[in-house]
Amino acid sequence: MNDDGDVVRSVYDLSYRRLVTQMVALCGNRAEAEDVVQESFLTALTHRSDFTEAANKEAWLRTVCLNLLRNRWRRARVAGRLLPKFRAELNIQLGPQAPEDHVALVQALSRLSAQVRVTVVLHYIADLSVAQIAHELSVPEGTVKARLARARAQMASHLSDHEEADHV
Numbered sequence: 001m002n003d004d005g006d007v008v009r010s011v012y013d014l015s016y017r018r019l020v021t022q023m024v025a026l027c028g029n030r031a032e033a034e035d036v037v038q039e040s041f042l043t044a045l046t047h048r049s050d051f052t053e054a055a056n057k058e059a060w061l062r063t064v065c066l067n068l069l070r071n072r073w074r075r076a077r078v079a080g081r082l083l084p085k086f087r088a089e090l091n092i093q094l095g096p097q098a099p100e101d102h103v104a105l106v107q108a109l110s111r112l113s114a115q116v117r118v119t120v121v122l123h124y125i126a127d128l129s130v131a132q133i134a135h136e137l138s139v140p141e142g143t144v145k146a147r148l149a150r151a152r153a154q155m156a157s158h159l160s161d162h163e164e165a166d167h168v
Helices: 003-027 030-046 048-053 057-082 100-110 114-125 130-137 141-167
Strands: none
Touching: 003 030, 003 048, 003 057, 003 100, 003 114, 030 048, 030 057, 048 057, 057 114, 057 130, 100 114, 100 141, 114 130, 114 141, 130 141
C-alpha cells in the first residue's frame, strides 16, 4: 500500500469511532452514521491529495460527513414535499443496548435545527472550542455561542419533560 493509503488507515484507526459517535448524535441512527463515516473515508481515498494536505484530517472527514448528512436531509425534505406520507424527521435507532438516557439525549438533539444540532455535537461531543467550531463552520464566534445557548434552553425543557415522564 502506498503512503497515502497508510495515512488514511492510520486516521481511520484513530478517528472512526469518534466520528461515528458524533454522527449518531447528529442523525440519531447508528447505521446511517456508520454509512456516512465510511463514505467519508472513501472520499479521502478518492481525494488523496486534498486529504493528505489537510492540517486536521479528522476535521476534513467530519466536514465530508456533515455534507453527506445535509445532502441526505435535503433529499428527504424534497421527497417529503413530493410524497406527503414520507416524513423527513430523524428516525432514531440506536440499537437495543442503548441506555435510555442516550435515547433521550438523541431525541432532544433531534428537536434542534440542523445548524444548532451540528454546533452542539461539535462542542459537547467532538469537544471543539467555540473558536474551532466557528472556523470549521465558517461562522462568527458569536453565532456559535448563540446556537449553544439556544440549544441549552431548548434541550433543557425537553429533557426535564422526559425526566418528569419517567417519574410518573
